[in-house]
Amino acid sequence: MAELPADFDVLIFPPRSERAMWTYATVGMAQPGDEDPIELHLFSPDRSEAIAEILYAVAHYHRTGMRLGLGDSVNFGRPWLPGATCDHGLISLPYLDGPELEVGTIGGEGVRFYWLVPITAAEKAYKARHGLEALETRFEEGALDYCNPARRSMV
Secondary structure, X not given: XXXXXXXXXXXXXXXXXXXXXXXXXXEOOOOOOOOOOEEEEEEEOOOOHHHHHHHHHHHHHHHHOOOOOOOOEEEOOOOOOOXXXXXXXXXXXXXXXXXXXXXXXXXXXXXXXXXXXXXXXXXXXXXXXXXXXXXXXXXXXOOOOOOOOOOOOOO
């Protein structure tokens, strides 16, 4: 955590009438001077400190390892929730919120706000072989249950 920006945090928003799931969002992952600044959010059916830890780890990787962007995938190193089938994440467009959320500003600088979707190792491998669009088509055709920790792989 000491290697993350001092203003980095993960915000946690409880379910509400319009969205019956928890929302976890990074703040401070994007920093002034970043070439392609991004912030991430992830949805969960339950409140879980494990998700905040995952976002801290992904932000650390982004800030100290490889810069992440749209279409990239990350290995969580464990299931995103206890007993979950997904142990990777896909950086995707914020399809549930649309373009109004995708592009915004923080401190007068443009920032992309992306959705970190939990995926299986098989889905990550499928994306590597067939491309992001092919994986997202599978998700759309199969009505991806993105908030279900026990969901089956879509490939």
